[in-house]
Structures are given as C-alpha cells and as structure tokens.
Amino acid sequence: MMRLLRVLFCAYIMVVIVNAMPEPKDPRVPFKFYSRQDWGAAPANDTVPLNTPVPYVVIHHTYIPGACHTFEECSRSMLSMQNYHGVTLDWGDIGYNFCVGSEGGAYEGRGWKTKGIHAGRANGISVGICLIGDWRSELPPSMQLETTKALIESGVEKGFIRPDYKLVGHRQVMSTECPGGALYEHISGWEHFSPTFVPMKA
Numbered sequence: 001m002m003r004l005l006r007v008l009f010c011a012y013i014m015v016v017i018v019n020a021m022p023e024p025k026d027p028r029v030p031f032k033f034y035s036r037q038d039w040g041a042a043p044a045n046d047t048v049p050l051n052t053p054v055p056y057v058v059i060h061h062t063y064i065p066g067a068c069h070t071f072e073e074c075s076r077s078m079l080s081m082q083n084y085h086g087v088t089l090d091w092g093d094i095g096y097n098f099c100v101g102s103e104g105g106a107y108e109g110r111g112w113k114t115k116g117i118h119a120g121r122a123n124g125i126s127v128g129i130c131l132i133g134d135w136r137s138e139l140p141p142s143m144q145l146e147t148t149k150a151l152i153e154s155g156v157e158k159g160f161i162r163p164d165y166k167l168v169g170h171r172q173v174m175s176t177e178c179p180g181g182a183l184y185e186h187i188s189g190w191e192h193f194s195p196t197f198v199p200m201k202a
C-alpha cells in the first residue's frame with residue numbers, strides 16, 4: 001500500500017513539474033514550406049554549391065509577378081519566374097534561393113545549398129529571398145513578413161546562415177529599386193539590417 005502511494009505521489013510530482021515548465025520564450029512562427037517538388041519545379045540546370053554559412057541575406061521583391069495569395073497562385077508565379085530566369089535569361093533556374101507569398105508560404109527556389117543569381121557580387125555570399133509582389137508603395141501583409149523572418153531564422157538554426165548575418169536590400173548591392181521603397185524602409189528596422197554592404201573578399 002505504502003509503495004503504491006509512493007508511486008502515485010511520484011507520478012503526481014512529475015505532472016506538476018512538467019506543467020510548471022515555462023513555455024518556450026519565442027515560439028518559432030510556424031510557416032508552410034513548399035519544396036521545389038511541391039510547386040512543380042523543372043530540374044535545375046545551374047547548381048553551383050553555395051559556401052555556407054553565408055554572412056548575408058539579400059531581400060528582394062519581384063515587382064512582376066504581382067502578389068499571390070494562394071498556393072496555386074504562388075506556384076504559378078514560381079513557375080513563371082523559373083521559366084523567365086531559367087530559359088529566357090538562360091540562368092539555368094529561378095534566380096532566388098527562396099520566395100515568400102502573401103499567404104505566408106515559403107517556396108524553395110535554389111534552396112540553402114546552391115548559389116543563386118539575384119544580386120551580382122553578393123550571389124556567392126548570401127541567401128536571396130524574394131517577397132513575391134510589388135512593394136514600392138505598399139507593405140506586404142504581416143504573414144509574408146513574419147514568414148520571411150522565420151525562414152531566415154530557420155536558416156540560422158540549420159547552419160546555412162551565420163548567426164551574426166547582415167541583412168540588406170537588393171538596392172544596397174546593385175543599382176535597382178528592388179525591394180521597393182515601402183519594403184526597404186520596413187526591413188531597415190529589422191534587427192540584422194546593415195545600412196552598408198561591404199562584401200568581404202572570397
């Protein structure tokens with residue numbers, strides 16, 4: 001009888017302890033991740049390995065195509081960009097490493113391990129993420145912004161982005177309006193934003 005009570009008491013204490021454990025401080029924003037296979041990507045013809053972890057993240061908008069709001073719409077945008085970059089421009093694949101839709105989905109482009117073609121001299125030292133849409137005067141919906149941050153965070157956790165990475169807009173690397181004035185102003189308030197882009201020697 002005593003033994004049974006002791007066992008029950010121990011079980012009770014365990015339950016109390018488990019329930020008293022704090023919730024994780026910063027629960028990772030959950031986001032939908034779509035692989036190349038999910039959006040029906042054609043096989044890549046350009047697969048130069050990316051030297052990771054990278055010290056930079058470069059943010060883009062697409063301008064064209066415009067914002068997409070469903071998996072079907074965003075998949076079509078990915079396919080049209082893959083066709084334009086890969087076939088018309090002959091880059092061998094979609095240029096970006098990842099894209100993010102207004103519905104909050106993250107879409108794998110070249111991914112974490114392949115060098116992108118999106119920001120000239122920054123290609124080999126960065127992950128390029130595009131927020132699908134024209135963000136010159138409008139901001140992307142908060143889901144799109146939150147997924148972008150969570151995607152970067154997951155890249156840090158997986159060891160593909162340096163924990164002390166610097167975040168820049170495409171316009172800081174090359175002469176372009178990208179990622180649009182509204183989005184650029186917004187990301188300039190993000191924690192890892194760097195007002196300057198000083199590429200380190202390879």
Ligand SMILES: *[C@@H]1O[C@H](CO)[C@@H](O)[C@H](O)[C@H]1NC(C)=O
Nearest residue numbers: 042043044045086087092093
């Ligand atoms: C790869 O090359 C083939 C043959 O030229 C072409 O049909 C295909 O669209 C290319 N893929 C990409 C992603 O550009």
Ligand SMILES: [Zn+2]
Nearest residue numbers: 060061170178
């Ligand atoms: Zn860009």
